[in-house]
Amino acid sequence: MDDLPGAPPAVEPVPNDLDPFWMPFTANRHFKRDPRLIVAAEGMYYWSHDGRRVLDGTAGLWCVNAGHASPRIVKAIQDQAARLDYAPAFQMGHPRAFDLASRLISMMPDGISHAFFTNSGSESVDTALKIALAYHRMRGDGARTRLIGRERGYHGVGFGGISVGGIVTNRKHFGTLLAGVDHLPHTHDHAHNAFTRGQPEWGAHLADDLERIVALHDASTIAAVIVEPVAGSTGVLIPPKGYLERLRAICDRHGILLIFDEVITGFGRLGATTAAEVFGVTPDLITTAKGLTNGAVPMGAVFARQEIYDAFMHGPEHLIELFHGYTYSGHPLACAAAHATLDTYVEDGLFERVAELAPYWEDALHSLKGEPHVHDIRNLGLIGAVELEPIPGDPTRRALDVFRTGYANGALLRYTGDIIAMSPPLIIEKAEIDQLIDLLRQAIRSAA
């Protein structure tokens, strides 16, 4: 424990019984034998239950972009809880939700005009898919029911999200999923693109597979294509140069909506509000969550083009136009957290900071080339991944060891398959980048 202001008590006991909590996306039995509990957080650091300070290399789960316990965000949530704890979300409203929608739209690419609030990335994805289907139906084009995702895509855990998603472990236990879904090939190619810094040169043509899918099913049956501009949870797959542009052009040619799932890339990770802005490709719908509220209160938002909103706005005015929404859509606490988060991003210049830090981050990451079993390194903005060769016959074990050693030595990393993924808070200093990469280097060496 060190001498940071506000440092929490050194040690907090492990609860007597860990069993009743069925943990998400966790090896429950393994975890509960040797739990890793976090008891406090501030700035770039977590504190573990055994009194250690841990450098956050993952912004929690890609969400705490402004760093932990930012006083402005804390105060905004506290004040809002005391003033208006909850307001019904249907047929009623509260001012902060409307202010927030206007403010967010002013940050979105041109043409994006409306925001629909949800509580998570998964809900944002399912909302966007439903809006896409209903949009075509509203326009009298109701045969467009197919949804196209991509191999290795992660779009959360709702039935829509896992159907268009492309991670087999997230799909195989859950029956037949949505009907009428097809998948593009993923864009990762080690032979051509290993150790590329930023966007790979090779692979734009992979978008052309959408033409094959169109030829197979006919465009008149396809509602939307959904992709992560940068695939995160599957191990950081950076889009090849020209790939997203090509997807956009093919969608335009065939009247297919393009959805960018920006749950990870939204709100600064690549140095702008959206990846759409960074890549200069504007989709029809954008899904977000995570960095919208700095992870402090759950919230997501789906952003839609004017034409999409307009397609719903006909018929008698007293009738509901879209039969969809959540009890907590635009929750007052989430709105307060989002406003304070956006204030922080702007006033502290955090998106600009990403652009400044990205070259340093890239060099630091790529200094790991040549360490034992390092198979590939990928980066963009403040995202990075180090892919390790799997131990033969024991996939993910090596990355698990790196993750555990990193945590024991004071760095929170994330692993998915045999890939170590990193996405630190945007407030990270260069010295902390060095520290993070050193801890990762040590962990890689000791896992070898």
Ligand SMILES: Cc1ncc(COP(=O)(O)O)c(C=O)c1O
């Ligand atoms: C691209 C993407 N979409 C959707 C989700 C799901 O978000 P949530 O866990 O908030 O439901 C995630 C979560 O990591 C994500 O990375």
